[in-house]
Amino acid sequence: MSDKSNFSFNESNALGEIKISKEIINNLKGLKRDDGEYELIIETIFKKNVSSKNKKGDPEVFDMSIDVNVTLKKNNDILKNSFREKLSYNNLKSKFELKQQENNLKTNLVQEITQDILIYLNSIK
Secondary structure (H helix, E strand, C coil): CHHHCCCCEEEEEEEECHHHHHHHHHHCHHHECCCCCEEEEEEEEEEEEEEEECCCCCEEEEEEEEEEEEEEEECCEEEEEEEEEEEEEECCCCHHHHHHHHHHHHHHHHHHHHHHHHHHHHCCC
């Protein structure tokens, strides 16, 4: 998909949740070229909240979301767009398994957002 794009960037910056932002930029590396026209700035916000609790007050359901703000700079022009992916998941008795599940879900959200960003970038002329 990225090889057919007319869009390219020559510089990128990761802001916010640096690890997630860098992962997205790494996923977009096929669009990076020395002669690219844009500077790509990725800023992410990661949130995990308790959505519901049982009668004891223990968490039963969590919500996870990733918000990404994409800024493209070319000379004096600035383009901005925002992307969001979120999901809900049940708590697990094993905290180790819960952490593994959360890491997998976060990776899936990053991949979904990356696809959305790719579609957006490929639409830029």
